Amino acid sequence: MAEVQGRRLRIGVDVGGTFTDLAMVDEATGRIAFHKVPSTPHDPSQAIEAGVRGILALNDGRADQVAFLGHGTTVATNMVIERRGARTGMVTTKGFRDVLEIARQIRPHLYDYDIRRPAPLVPRRRRIEVAERITAEGTELAPIDLAQAEQAAESFRADGVTSVAICFLHAWRDAAHERAAKEVFRRLMPDAYLSVSSEVLPEFREFDRFSTTVLNAFVGPRMATYLDRLLARVRDTGIAAEPYTVHSNGGLMSVATAAATPVRTCLSGPAAGVIGAAVVAGQAGFPDIVTFDAGGTSTDVSVVAGGKATSSSSRDVAGYPVKVPSIGIDVIGAGGGSIAFLDEGGALKVGPRSAGADPGPAAYGRGGTEPTLTDANIVLGRLDQTALLRGAMPVDAAAARHTIEERICGPLGLTLEQAALGIIRIAVANMGRAIRGVTTERGYSPEHFALFAFGGAGPLHATEVAAECSIPTVIIPREPGTMCARGILLADIALDFVRSEIAPMNEVTWELAGRLFAEMAAEADAWLAQEGVPQARRASVRAVELRYEGQNFEVRVPLGDAMPSLDQVLADFAKEHARTNGYDIPGRGVELVNCRLTAIGHVPRGAPEPPPEGGTLEGAVIGARRVYYDPRHGWHDTPVYAREKLAVGLRIPGPAIIEEMSSTSIVFPGQWATLDRDGNVIIRHEDAAAPQASAREPAHA
Numbered sequence: 156m157a158e159v160q161g162r163r164l165r166i167g168v169d170v171g172g173t174f175t176d177l178a179m180v181d182e183a184t185g186r187i188a189f190h191k192v193p194s195t196p197h198d199p200s201q202a203i204e205a206g207v208r209g210i211l212a213l214n215d216g217r218a219d220q221v222a223f224l225g226h227g228t229t230v231a232t233n234m235v236i237e238r239r240g241a242r243t244g245m246v247t248t249k250g251f252r253d254v255l256e257i258a259r260q261i262r263p264h265l266y267d268y269d270i271r272r273p274a275p276l277v278p279r280r281r282r283i284e285v286a287e288r289i290t291a292e293g294t295e296l297a298p299i300d301l302a303q304a305e306q307a308a309e310s311f312r313a314d315g316v317t318s319v320a321i322c323f324l325h326a327w328r329d330a331a332h333e334r335a336a337k338e339v340f341r342r343l344m345p346d347a348y349l350s351v352s353s354e355v356l357p358e359f360r361e362f363d364r365f366s367t368t369v370l371n372a373f374v375g376p377r378m379a380t381y382l383d384r385l386l387a388r389v390r391d392t393g394i395a396a397e398p399y400t401v402h403s404n405g406g407l408m409s410v411a412t413a414a415a416t417p418v419r420t421c422l423s424g425p426a427a428g429v430i431g432a433a434v435v436a437g438q439a440g441f442p443d444i445v446t447f448d449a450g451g452t453s454t455d456v457s458v459v460a461g462g463k464a465t466s467s468s469s470r471d472v473a474g475y476p477v478k479v480p481s482i483g484i485d486v487i488g489a490g491g492g493s494i495a496f497l498d499e500g501g502a503l504k505v506g507p508r509s510a511g512a513d514p515g516p517a518a519y520g521r522g523g524t525e526p527t528l529t530d531a532n533i534v535l536g537r538l539d540q541t542a543l544l545r546g547a548m549p550v551d552a553a554a555a556r557h558t559i560e561e562r563i564c565g566p567l568g569l570t571l572e573q574a575a576l577g578i579i580r581i582a583v584a585n586m587g588r589a590i591r592g593v594t595t596e597r598g599y600s601p602e603h604f605a606l607f608a609f610g611g612a613g614p615l616h617a618t619e620v621a622a623e624c625s626i627p628t629v630i631i632p633r634e635p636g637t638m639c640a641r642g643i644l645l646a647d648i649a650l651d652f653v654r655s656e657i658a659p660m661n662e663v664t665w666e667l668a669g670r671l672f673a674e675m676a677a678e679a680d681a682w683l684a685q686e687g688v689p690q691a692r693r694a695s696v697r698a699v700e701l702r703y704e705g706q707n708f709e710v711r712v713p714l715g716d717a718m719p720s721l722d723q724v725l726a727d728f729a730k731e732h733a734r735t736n737g738y739d740i741p742g743r744g745v746e747l748v749n750c751r752l753t754a755i756g757h758v759p760r761g762a763p764e765p766p767p768e769g770g771t772l773e774g775a776v777i778g779a780r781r782v783y784y785d786p787r788h789g790w791h792d793t794p795v796y797a798r799e800k801l802a803v804g805l806r807i808p809g810p811a812i813i814e815e816m817s818s819t820s821i822v823f824p825g826q827w828a829t830l831d832r833d834g835n836v837i838i839r840h841e842d843a844a845a846p847q848a849s850a851r852e853p854a855h856a
Contacts, residue, residue, distance in 0.1 A: 164216050167643030168203050168226040169427065170194060171450075175202040177210045178640040182222070182759070187641070188214045189634045189817070199230055200381060204388040211392075218393030223758070225643040227401040227423040230381050231374040235276075235421070236473045240373035241318040241348065244281040244311040246304065246336060247365070248324040252282040254365050258476075273474040276373045281314060283307040285323075285336065291359075293328040304336045308343040318348040320372040322365040326353040327655050348375040355416055356478055358749060359655045363469060363478040370475055371418035378417035382410045397687075399648070403481035404753070405430035405464060406649020409686055419479050421472045425455045426482040431642020432607045433459040435632050439835050441605045444630065445590055447620060448638070449612035451492045452509040456589045457484045458599055459607075465593075466711070468700070468749075480651040480751070487589045491529040491612040492516060495559075495578040497566055505581040518555035519548070526562050530555035531578040532615060534571060536782040536793075537812075538819055572783050583616055587623035594624070598734040601626050609635035614813075614820035618838060629838040633766075633798075636817025648686055648756030652678055653749055660701065660745040665721045671750045672697055672718070679754030688756030696753045701728045704744040710735055711751075766834040770802030782810065788824045801830050 163182040168175060177190040190210040195201040203226060211218065234240045247254070255275040264270050275282075285307060287299035311319060319340050326333045330353035337351050350372035356364045382400075389398050399407040403422035413420055425448065432446045442462040448455040458465045465483040469476060488507020492515060495505045505528060514522035516529040532538045533555045540552040556571060563574040594601040605628040608617035614631045621629050632638055652675040658664045676695060683693045700709040701724075712728050719727070729739040775796045782793040791810045798815040801807070806829055809822035813836060820836060822828045828838045 162216075162220045163222040164211075164220045165223040165644050166207060166210065166221055166225075167427070167640045168206060168224070169637070169639035169643065170199045170203065170226065170228045170230070175199070175206050176637040176640040177206045178634075178637050178644055179210050179214060179216070180644055185765075187633065189637045189640075191637070191817070196233075198381075198384060199228060200385040200388045203385060204392060207389075207392055207394070219395065221394045221396050223399070223644075224389060224394060224396050225399040225401060225407055225646065226385075227427045227639055227643055228381075228420060229423065231378055231417045231420045232422075232472055234374045234377060235370065235475060238276075239377070240276065241376040242314075242316050243277050243318045243320060243369065243372045244283065244307075244314070244316040245277045245320045245322060245365075245369055245372075246283050246285055246307045246340075247322045248288060249284040249286045251324055251361070252279065252284050254322075254362055255282070255369065258362055276369055276475065277320065281311070281316065283310060287323060287332045289323070289325045289329045289332060291325050291328060293325070295329075295331075299332040299335050301335065301339060304339040305343060308340050311347070312344055316344075316347065318350065318372040318376050319344065320350045320352070320365075320369045322352045322361075322368050324361055325359075327357045327359050327364065330354075330357070348372060348379065350375055355418065356653075357655065358478065358653055359657065360478070363476055366476045367418055367478045370472065370477055371416060374417050375414075378420070379414045382414050386410060401427045401643055401646060402649075403479055404466065404649060404651055405482050405646055406753070406755070407643075407646050407758070408648065408650055412650065412682075412686075418477060421477055421479075422470070422481050422484060425484050425486075425639065427642035427646055428455070428609065428639040429457045429459065429464050429482045429484060429642070431638055431645045432609065432632070433462060433464050434642075434645040435833065435835065436605065436607050436630055437462045438833055439630065439831055439837075441607075441628075441630060443604045444607040445594060445601065445604050445624075445626065447586070447590070447606055447608045447613050447617060448610040449586065449608075449616060450490050450610045451612070452488065452490045452511060453486050454489045454586050454589060454610075454612075455484050455486050456586075456593050457482060458593050458597070458604070460599065465597075468711070480753070483593065485589050485593050487585060489528075489582050489585045489589075491527065491532075491615075493528045493582060495526045495528070495531070495563060495581075497563070501566070503563065503567065503577055503581060505578055506585065516555065517558040518550050518552060520551040520554065524558060526555075526558045526578065528578060528582050528612070530559060531575040534559060534575040535579070536780050536790075537615065537821055539814070540780070576783070576785065579616070579619070583619045583623055586616065586620050590620065590624045590626075598737075605630050607632070608820075609638035609818075611636045611818055614818045614836075618821060618823050618826060627839065629836075631813075631818075631820050631836040631838070633834045634815060634817050647758050648683070648688055650679070650682055650754050652752045652754065655749050656747055658747050659704075660721065660725060660747050662721055664747050665724070668699065668747060668750050669718055672752060675750070675752040679752060683754055683756050686756060692757040694755040694757060696755065698751045699724065699747060700749040700751065701745050702748055703732075703740050704746055709748040765832055766799075766801070766803055766830060768803045770800060770805070772796075772805050772807065775800035775802075775805075777814070780812070782812065782821075784810065784823055791824065798836070801836075803830050803832050805830060 192206040285303045288296040352368040400413040401423045402419040405426040436444045446457045467483040469478040492509040493506035516527040517523045606621045606626045617629045654671040697714040702709040733739040777797045778795045793810045795812040809826040811822040813820040
């Protein structure tokens, strides 16, 4: 990190499809500033530069005062979705060119015969075999034929290939043949991007490793170009600090690391939001939360248990398996722009199709004609019927009413209130189903958690979603629409390391695991030094993945600061297996599969600036409007409060609307809200007892 004298500013940037969000904190005062600029999909770095210049100008900051700049990006994900990656070739072991198409021989949906897997990112003619073979035990069965590797390079070069994936069988056990092939391609194709499976993912299971390595090669060249542009634009602003990128496990990595393994950035922005939520909720006294990030098109949900985000070692990106450590986030097509329609049977459905930003909901006045979730909220007065974004976006409430009456009310014989509320309730049910998918279905009891709502549409639906899932408390952070950008400021530098070692769990294997962790710790320390992390800020987190003999999938078991005994880790495995799967198998043998280590470089965060104290509830009122809640409560004349005018400790009885630039929060009749010392809005029912154990109460509420 660059040395900065005097005032120190930290900037986080989240690049979205419609807007690029920025958050900036002054380390000395803790003051947080937020800013939004339109995204520039043709070159996302352009919006980043404009946003950085804008947030500095609006807050009397200078480029030479910026000590940190981090950003989350969907560039790699969008390339895969739109298939705009590089012309890619793949070289693999003789007899294994079709692994990408054979896959796991598992249908995505057992009874849906219309489902088709996406075509491989490398067509068969550009998947070339090379004679070589290393056994699963790591012995050389057949040496690599370097002449065939050279022929493959010549063929790729003639075919205009600009990126090459090198994927040999059992390279996770011994990478010698992949290293030899890499040297051939580096010599004959010096300008090509090389993605080597033993460097990208040194784990067993060839399909997952091949798929991840190919995807890394597919996005690599264009991601490198984007990162080069980002570096140039950051330099043009006068910022000397090296920019960091958020990757899928919620940590930060340098531009150089991101360019080498861009596949790690496929869940960049949403992961930052979960990490930020974990930190903010933990400071408020809620270590157990369900994150609820609802935007214009989709809703992302995740679980944070004991202050730690749950993780996953694999997921799909646009239908392609990617096996990299990532935050356990589930995504559904439900957001403010989700379109309400009648299916072939005449039933009302909402989403996953979205009106997006263009034309957007009918109320936006940009040509949208189909009813959306946003239109329903405007019709019921839950959103301002004249303008959004504090007056910056005019609203056509009449258009919202007309499209719901024409498309929903007429065909179904419903009143306007019934139709609009029906749209909202269906969307809430979809969101609730996603939350149950990450809680109940994975062994967590949602009633023991708080709902942490952010994104533009999250706070608007949070109380109903919480009721749908029996979650007793809702937490809404400051400027929830920019939480992902703020989360970047709360993330640490991190990178994951792994060693596969499939062996029965006994004392000999456990001693071997200790040696593997020592090897990874040395690699992690070298990487943290390369990232410029001082020794005092370095740390690591370790875990093993175990399974019962005869099983095909493993369970992750976290390890403490010291290596536990074999008996202890086996007991922890049985407990985790029972929590995850509902049972354990006493007496059954256990196998070690993977040893994982996450290198962490702690980043200084500073204390947040507290909200104002001593104000009155009346002083925060900026208006009133009629709002329809449900058939039992009907229409209510509801006060509207400016969030920035709310003081610490004020008790806000429902019904109430709390507005801010990036979002709107609703307090229903029978609920109350208060502001804690960190500026979070906490919403509970009037008669609700403490939502969690006393240790989980907000520290300052």
